[in-house]
Amino acid sequence: MAPRHNVRILDGSTFVVSETTGDIEATPSEPTGFFSLDTRFLSKWVLTVNGERLTELSYDDLQYYEARFFLVPGPATHYIDAKLSIIRERVIGGSFRECLTILNHDEKAVDLEIRMDAAADFADLFEVKDEILNKKGEFYTEVEPDRLRLGYRRGNFRRETIISSLEPARYDRNGFAHTIHLEPNEQWQNAIDVRTAALGPGGRELRMGLRVQRRERPALQADLAEWLANxxxxxxxxxxxxxxxxxxxxxxxxxxxxxxxxxxxxxxxxxxxxxxxxxxxxxxxxxxxxxxxxxxxxxxxxxxxxxxxxxxxxxxxxxxxxxxxxxxxxxxxxxxxxxxxxxxxxxxxxxxxxxxxxxxxxxxxxxxxxxxxxxxxxxxxxxxxxxxxxxxxxxxxxxxxxxxxxxxxxxxxxxxxxxxxxxxxxxxxxxxxxxxxxxxxxxxxxxxxxxxxxxxxxxxxxxxxxxxxxxxxxxxxxxxxxxxxxxxxxxxxxxxxxxxxxxxxxxxxxxxxxxxxxxxxxxxxxxxxxxxxxxxxxxxxxxxxxxxxxxxxxxxxxxxxxxxxxxxxxxxxxxxxxxxxxxxxxxxxxxxxxxxxxxxxxxxxxxxxxxxxxxxxxxxxxxxxxxxxxxxxxxxxxxxxxxxxxxxxxxxxxxxxxxxxxxxxxxxxxxxxxxxxxxxxxxxx
CATH class of the missing domain: 1.50.10.10 (Glycosyltransferase)
Structure with missing residues (x-):
């Protein structure tokens, strides 16, 4: 069999297709990204530590709605002496939540710059499929103290991606970052929420009350258990x-x-x-x-x-x-x-x-x-x-x-x-x-x-x-x-x-x-x-x-x-x-x-x-x-x-x-x- 080139998790009309590191870098020929209702709400989602990209040790797509990635900084040649490891846990239930865990295995303290670059091209799935991305509307970005809002509007058609972090972050137009200090054998954890908005005339959310709204892991687990039991x-x-x-x-x-x-x-x-x-x-x-x-x-x-x-x-x-x-x-x-x-x-x-x-x-x-x-x-x-x-x-x-x-x-x-x-x-x-x-x-x-x-x-x-x-x-x-x-x-x-x-x-x-x-x-x-x-x-x-x-x-x-x-x-x-x-x-x-x-x-x-x-x-x-x-x-x-x-x-x-x-x-x-x-x-x- 050919090797798997990406990781897919889904819940109804919402799904994420990422690299085996958990990163998303959308390409014209492949439906990589975070999608909901035929729109790509994230076309870029790249995690770096001290400016270095990460390489996977392994990954698990645990259930259809969740995945876990085990990573180290730098290229594969650094595996043996890696002093840090990173775990990305992702759950999708309408929108998605990503939990980061950074572990310091070194004998000395470290100062780290944790950054997530984020972007949304709001591509229609037909545009991705036909490899034609010719947006006719207006993109906008709103940097707020506690969140980053990426948006697109064309007439009454509006789509937004709202990104927020449990731990305080520095938001800018291209993503957000944290500066952290870890003592030996210490770990740092954070939860990141990525929500979507599908807005119609008057700014009304089109999906109120439907299954595409956020569902937490316990609800997803209970729903699956009930489905299997029936x-x-x-x-x-x-x-x-x-x-x-x-x-x-x-x-x-x-x-x-x-x-x-x-x-x-x-x-x-x-x-x-x-x-x-x-x-x-x-x-x-x-x-x-x-x-x-x-x-x-x-x-x-x-x-x-x-x-x-x-x-x-x-x-x-x-x-x-x-x-x-x-x-x-x-x-x-x-x-x-x-x-x-x-x-x-x-x-x-x-x-x-x-x-x-x-x-x-x-x-x-x-x-x-x-x-x-x-x-x-x-x-x-x-x-x-x-x-x-x-x-x-x-x-x-x-x-x-x-x-x-x-x-x-x-x-x-x-x-x-x-x-x-x-x-x-x-x-x-x-x-x-x-x-x-x-x-x-x-x-x-x-x-x-x-x-x-x-x-x-x-x-x-x-x-x-x-x-x-x-x-x-x-x-x-x-x-x-x-x-x-x-x-x-x-x-x-x-x-x-x-x-x-x-x-x-x-x-x-x-x-x-x-x-x-x-x-x-x-x-x-x-x-x-x-x-x-x-x-x-x-x-x-x-x-x-x-x-x-x-x-x-x-x-x-x-x-x-x-x-x-x-x-x-x-x-x-x-x-x-x-x-x-x-x-x-x-x-x-x-x-x-x-x-x-x-x-x-x-x-x-x-x-x-x-x-x-x-x-x-x-x-x-x-x-x-x-x-x-x-x-x-x-x-x-x-x-x-x-x-x-x-x-x-x-x-x-x-x-x-x-x-x-x-x-x-x-x-x-x-x-x-x-x-x-x-x-x-x-x-x-």
Whole structure:
């Protein structure tokens, strides 16, 4: 594995990315700094002792919200005779506090100048990502006797960083300093607070009462303990399974995000560092993965997305009535409509997936009240599928961006510019329709029919939805099947020509149920075949395709979330052994990442690399990668709600030994599931 180059701690939408010394020196190409709500509130935070920079002996990122750095002055050659050591302890809970401890190991007293250089460029995260920092507002600095205030204003948009020290300090425009005297074996301690202010019209703080306000370490510890206690317990013969599960739960806790103006409710943010905000698709898919373990996330996600459902036609934001948002941002470029994310609706899969999650949540929780509460939002989402998403008139969901400046070209989950192509590698024209989205639409109609019949007292609507779903399935299996390959095309172009390449999207088709039963075995064999399955997971694009690249973002890399849905799809069609093969690969890969699966990793064959190769810019932690081990546990244990009860039908590989999942929540109360590995994957392979 490549070495770690920075330390990351986070709490919801607030995070710090620093060097392994704890210093922050922002660069154009990397999101280093202290961020909150899409703004960098510290771009420089450098500690020196007597003018010397510090070098790390070691560091610990103790929990997602805290880190500790052990340092000495000067370069590494001074380690042996170091007479001073410095400990930096950092806790983030909305804002952050840093505690300094300076220890004198010398036999004589020392006089020290302790200085922290501080600066804030107030860069919008989009500016950092695009490496374009062209601020149009005014910076200001206020040096006060007991604090340093760094600020930026542009019209009614104001952001401030307020720095204060427990021990008296000398503040100036570039930071603050202390002069201290230490006797032999004496130590000096200080606590530094860095608070943020997000001010709107009239100087009003926009985040009053929300989770982004400062939380102290005891509150953070208690919150995490409660989160872990409420989730099921996973025990296994092999520690890496339990450790990966616990790591996933902790990372999910870290990624909980509270949107502004929605009462402090939380849903999963997509991932650190670029996507610490609300994403419709990512939040929904993460909730589907984690439903048996953290069901409350699904309830709040559904309510929040319903509250922000599209109501009008807006080309800038690509909003339609009934459409579920893609992404919400709070930075300067959004405030001044230089970006459309307030919110931006350029996603074609979040809307059908919203309906899918509502039904799946009810099947697990028994929460009929929420299904009734969100009936109209569901109906509007289904109307969007039929009335606004079919841009070509063929009964499929298509996409073509209307915001030609900053909108997304590809509005499916594989949203990079070159992810959709023909077999010869050329890119198709727009509009485009990708296969997995049609599966989501089919599943949404089938599930909505159940809700209409059982909870909305509308059997006629249920019958209509079932007829539409059946027609979609028949049409899809005719138009998308690549007969000479034995799989479904990745996409169609507006003339109906197939993008006839083999991709991981076929696994999502199994999960949705749109695959004809007589074709399912061919699809299953592709998913575990050498072209798609690397030994660690399912490649996004099959080896041998023109655009295949093992470290291509959507053209050959392995995405753990993607593989987890492929496994779930295999299990749905009865291919439990094949599901176990790819689940085992991902869980093995997790060992090499200390239980924290990244957004993506290389699609190289397992026998070639012997370990999963890190993708250079992958988010970590990332919500739906964090959810992948939980969904794979559900899949291998065969956990399914069935007529108000929890059904358990385990199919585990021999090497996994015994696994038990205790206190699984649902409308059955709490139940336990036990399994022992009995599948010989070597024989299956």
């Amino acid at each position: 989730a099921p317990t996973v025990n296994s013969e092999h520690d890496h399974i339990s450790a990966t599960y616990r790591r996933s739960l902790i990372d999910l806790a870290a990624l909980r995000f509270s949107p502004l103006s929605l009462g402090g409710q939380t849903l999963p943010a997509a991932g650190l560092p670029w996507f610490m905000t609300m994403f419709g698709r990512d939040s929904i898919l993460t909730c589907l993965q984690t439903l048996p373990f953290t069901p409350d996330l699904s309830m709040t996600t559904l309510r929040i997305l319903a509250a922000l459902q599209g109501t009008r036609f807006d080309d800038f934001r690509e909003e339609d009535p009934g459409r579920i948002l893609h992404e919400m941002r709070y930075g300067e470029t959004v405030a001044f409509e230089e970006q459309p994310h307030s919110p931006y609706y350029g996603s074609v899969d979040a809307t059908p997936l919203f309906v899918v999650l509502l039904d799946e949540y009810q099947r697990w929780s028994g929460d009929v009240a929420l299904v009734k509460e969100l009936e109209q939002e569901c109906r509007r989402a289904l109307r969007w599928i039929d009335e606004y998403a079919d841009l070509v008139g063929t009964g499929y969901i298509w996409y073509q961006r209307r915001n030609t400046e900053t909108g997304l070209d590809n509005q499916c989950w594989k949203d990079s510019w070159d992810s959709i192509s023909y077999a010869d590698g050329t890119l198709p024209p727009f509009p485009r329709a990708t296969c997995e989205v049609q599966g989501y639409a089919y599943d949404a109609k089938v599930r909505a029919a159940r809700m209409a019949r059982e909870f909305w007292d509308d059997p006629a609507y249920a019958d209509e939805l079932e007829r539409e779903a059946a027609a979609l399935k028949e049409r899809f299996n005719r138009d998308w099947w690549v007969a000479d390959g034995g799989y479904y095309a990745l996409a169609l172009d507006p003339d109906g020509r197939q993008c006839d390449i083999l991709s991981s999207n076929i696994g999502h088709l199994l999960w949705s149920g749109i695959v004809d039963s007589d074709r399912a075995e061919q699809v299953a064999q592709h998913l575990v075949g050498e072209r798609l399955f690397s030994g660690w997971g399912v490649r996004t694009l099959a080896e041998g395709e023109v655009r295949y690249n093992p470290i291509g973002y959507h053209n050959g890399a392995v995405w753990p979330f993607d593989t987890s849905f492929c496994a779930w799809g295999l299990r749905r069609y009865g291919f439990a052994e094949e599901a176990a093969i790819i689940a085992n690969g991902i869980l093995d890969a997790a060992r090499y990442f200390d239980g924290r699966l990244p957004e993506a990793f290389g699609g190289y064959p397992r026998e070639l690399t012997k370990f999963p190769v890190e993708y250079p810019t992958a988010c970590s932690p990332q919500a739906w990668s964090t959810g992948a081990p939980l969904l794979l546990l559900r899949t291998m244990l065969g956990l399914e709600p069935h007529e108000g009860h929890l059904a358990v039908e385990p199919r585990l590989p021999v090497g996994m030994g015994r696994i038990e999942v205790l206190d699984i929540p649902g409308h059955w109360g709490r139940m336990d599931a036990f399994a022992r590995g009995r599948l010989d994957l070597h024989k299956l392979a």
